[in-house]
Amino acid sequence: MSDVREVTLEELRHLVSERALSGETMLLNMGPQHPSTHGVLRLLLELDGEIVVNCIPDIGFLHTGVEKNMEAKTYQKAEVMTDRLDYLYNIGNNLVYSMAVEKLVNLDVPPRAQAIRVILTELSRIASHLIWLGTSALDLAAMSVFLYGMREREYILDIFELVSGQRMMTTYVRPGGLWRDVPVEFEDAVRNFLKIMPKRLDEYEALLTKNELFLDRTKGIGIISKEDCLAYGLSGPILRAAGMAYDLRKARPYSGYEQYDFDIPTQTDSDIYARYLVRVEEMRQSLRIIRQALDTLPFGPVRSNNYKFVPPPRSEIGTSMEALIHHFKLWTEGFSAPKEYVHAAVESPRGELGVYLEGDGGPKPLRVHYRTPTFVNLQALPLLTRGHFVADVVGIIGSIDIVLGDADR
């Protein structure tokens, strides 16, 4: 039927060592359908006995052409696609896209909207770290943490449902502010979460931090130097576990992070265990940020009143001719952005999440590019896995915290 072509060995020859060609080492395929590859990651492992000589990651199984699709939609409609990239950090994906659009068209965001953005992204950072904690411990055969982690994540998803009506694909953060204000129950729900979560974090730590079996599988495994981290563009907890306090929330504060007092946890061992410690501490710091943001949450509007870019409130449409015109123009044609390009970035649970956005003067973006942390971090997998056992590869993948929707876009 169609022309399916088999890849010849010749084309892959440069990827493996000479010993593989003589049959001295073995090539083993791992994935894409493998429970510990966290999705659809395929690895081609070159093995000497049980030791990994080389690891060739193969991605793209979850490629959905999000960037191409966004070019065909107006700025507002394209945002819906961004939820689907990193499906554990949806609000952050919305936020970074909205920040890029706001920068491109020079749009203001009210302080209340900024504070709510901070609360929600920190909540989704905790939710994402809980999934990471559960799944990576599950890979190392610690099953119960996963069940506990899901319990608390469910609570966070309930908060998202409360504010946006959706548990995951929220599209709650919009260019110029938020979709709508949070409901009155929001504050109590978050405060309740803040009350129970520190104790729950202690519970997880009791299960893992001093667990002999967990230490055996994580200490001294998957080490990468700070210099290699920078050369390979690694960011997020991996870089911080290698001893560098680089966090975008401090380095280039956005959305009002400069107002909050928090620390960047770092470690120096740069192994799986160090990354575990960094992430657990990050969850505690996120709780700190949420508490401060909630205490100082200002009153006021949650959307910019620049009606050239932000739809006017429903109540005005019935009484104001101008509001009606704006509403009509925004939802038929969309707003146009200048022929310029901008870059915006946020700190995702996995590292630096950036957007390159270019306008062409019309209502649709000329180019949207997502610089996703998983894509970049996965590239260092050969470096991390060389010389370790196949069983440790599973732990190392877990420690990078990959989300394939993020890598393949």
Add this chain to the structure above:
Amino acid sequence: MKKPVETAVKALQKKFSLELHEYQGETTLIIQPEDLVKAARLLRDVYQFDMLIDETAVDYWPQETPRFHVVYQLYSTETNSLLRLRVPLNGHEPAVDSLVSVWPVANWHEREIWDMFGIRFNGHPDLRRILMPYDWQGHPLRKDYPLGYEEVQFTFNYDEIRQRKPYANQKPGRKSDV
């Protein structure tokens, strides 16, 4: 413009012919493809831009000269400053020197740009497709590549509809498309 960026820009302007562009406090240098690797090395070694945080491309089709821009986003952890480089490329067999030797992170970014835009990178160690299947025809993020809405092919009309598809008449399985 921040001070460290300003020094770097001034030094580069003396050495190479480049165009400066600023918008919303972001500095962009439009640099000729032949100067790229030299400028990149200079920026990394002297001006401490130790991280290449992003690399992508833009297609300005139907404009042909230049049709593409390759965009490099640099970051310096020392001085906490950002700088962007852009390299214009013509539409006919676009190619630019690879930056893998300067920042290893460029490896996958350049594979993605080759996959999505068909821009070749001279001196790249492993220029294969990365996101699309290895036997895919065409480069999806080019502006002349259609977006979906294709007719569904069934067994009885497979060849007939195939003839109407934009890349149908290309020979499959050329080595250059891997």
